[in-house]
Amino acid sequence: MKFGIYFYPWYCEKRWHELPRYHTSLLGEYDSTDISVLNWQTDIIKDCGFDYIIIEVTPINDWGFNTCERTIKNLLPILNKKKIGYSFLIDPAGKEFEHFDNVKKTIQYIEKMQWDKDLIYNTNLPVLFVYAPTKDTMQKINVEYKNIYEVIYPIYLENWGNPTGKDIENDNKNLLNDNSLSLKEQIENYGFVQFWTETSKIEKMNNICAVIPGYDDLLLNRNPQLAPMVFRNRGKTLETQFEKAISLKPDNIIMYGWNEYFETTTIEPTLDYGYLYVDIIKNLILSVKNKKQKNSNYEINCLRKMPMKMKYQYGEQPYLKLSDKYKSQVEIDFIVFKKSLKIEYKVRNTGTIDWNTNGNDVKLGVRFFNGNNVIYEQRIEIGKILINDEKIGKWEFCLDQIKEKVTKISMAMVYEAKFWFSDINSNQEKLWVNNV
Template identity: 20%
Template sequence: MKKYTTFLLVGFMSITVALSCSKDDKPGDTAPTENLDPVAVSKTNDTKIYMHYMPWFETKESSADQQWGYHWKMGNKNPDIIDANGRREIASHYYPLIGPYHSGDAAVIENHLLMMKYAGIDGVLIDWYGTYNLNDYRINKENAEQLIAMLDKVGLEYAIVYEDRFLTNIVDAGLAPTIVSAAKTDFSYLQNNYFNDANYIKINDKPLLLCFGPITLTQPSDWTNALSGFNPKPTFLTLWYESADAGDNASGEYSWVYQDNSHISNFYANRMPTLGVAIGSAYPGFNDYYQQGGGGDAIGWTIDHNNGATLDATLSMAQNANVDYLQLITWNDFGEGTMIEPTVEFGYTYVEKIKAFAGVQNANVGFSEISKLYNLRKQYKGNSVVQNKLNKAFGYFVSMQPDKAVQILNEIE
């Protein structure tokens, strides 16, 4: 922890002075010499914009077995191989601008959340595998909680997208007697650890909970039982056209990405009017790597990125449908090629388009300056003096004083 003097009298003035900072200062820590609390981005578009987020990436340095995680290598790629351009061999058609990363890395999370904030995104919908220590589920949860810990500092909301497809694996491993009891254990954790957070997303005054399916729990009685421990019951949404599996437990549905844009237009025109709550979707494209990466069969269809035209079209469709809530698909599913995160191939094109869609008014700074903060974090890793200056820059970014943040970055550079 930082140690601070209380007050020093200089003449008739009382000032706060930071005496020292420990070596464990992390991104997001700032000296309390001025108010650097997060300030909301000003937007002209009142649509609530949420980003679907995968917390599942591991590097050799972050993993217990010193192996690259599945989502960078799938079945046959080796990120230790580096090409002439300095890029690692990863299981994707696209390459992250900051390179392959560990999802629990504080500097990575800082970079991602600042990019989202300055693009006008209101919150993050976290793909969540539950609480059990099987495969990489527990690691994903731990990475997600590193993300959650910084969301409040940046001033963004969050909610959980529950993956019920893996419940059978929990039972088969002998970790729970039934799939319903396994889900109840996960939901008890949500209730006790996330739902009471001030920045957890609420719709109709109830915590938002999405399910990517249902896939395993496909009977309304299963969901009645699984959700019985919640108080209050969440605003529970299933994937589009799947709410009948949850029966009256479902408050509505959210759309996704499938084959071509006509599926979204049909959802808006024919399905959305029948739902109590609906979340629309927009995406830049779809191009999976499963077959090339030895990760299974190819999905069998693609949606071309069209140099940004696909994202333009799906954002426009959401605007024309007057959706209240919009999910961007996705920040970083590199394996399916839906990533909005800046990449070598597309640069900052997608975050710039979302910023324009949101009508951001008070974020007069380029996304490259946020990248500069990340690069300096890595360049001066272990240098507590520089890291403290970067912490101050972070504080200026989140409090919507980007000019002051950039000034600090330029002084270090």
């Protein structure tokens, strides 16, 4: 079984500000063409156990193609050196009658640049991916490149089991010929695979399964809004999707994706959740490959390679790991009595910067669980705490405010709207509460 991940090489100042997004990379708004960025990204991808990446390529006439081209020129030697396989995801884009010409021009350019010489193989042909073509485009591609490439077509459709195609995207309704068969059954023979979907709808198509950590494109205000939001659930979604895919025993599991920020499918380390998703997918992949997880040095060594312009993420201080800046020691005494949770806490700032000097962003966060699911959250304001100082306080909460049964409570420091300290390997306290 092999593991791949979609990779987006298009980030520059204009791209970062083209559309709204929830998250920002741990490196800030980086330039995808930067070799030190590419080394950092590929070190982590390799360490996670991915066998190959699938590089998005915009149409040649798209304004972003120049960035993609320069990134790919810098990226391919790095991939070859680190023995990471690669293919390309070609986006037809444009108007429907332009789709095939756009794909053909992109493939011709890939061949001209000799980027095709080290493509991954699935069977006996090098593999290319083309995103969500219409039936007419797909048929032309299959004729044009028969016995040259194995072309795979990732696509998102709303209802894979719908026999009539009633709810699928309008551009793809002509994929259906036989109303007695499911959509999956009809299009699999064409070379289609799932690009992503909800956990309950994951299917093995052409020996490929797709997984995501979550999905949210609501900020894009698409009309119509076809895709549902898939909550991340702090990694639980990724774990359940991966387990479902493994149970189907495909030859390949492909993850969407490394750094797609606008549809919120990224697992690249971010300011919000640190290395959480990298650590999760690494454990999942290495468990399948029967490899023991080893201590990784990418978090320290690769960040030292960042260009100076990326070393000032927070104020005037040089860039440090978030887990160095935001480190704490938390001591908790608590009692639960008659549906009331009473806590006495002592919080010490053991990081490298002062907290809450110009606001009240750093707080003590409380999560209430039912099983493994977070059902309620609260924040305790702690005020200004300088480096090595501590704050002692009390807090009381009535559990009647929570409608579901609480089986566990965890507490950790939180930088409001950015990240939990526990996500960046700082301390966390868990309180086990039975029969509350």
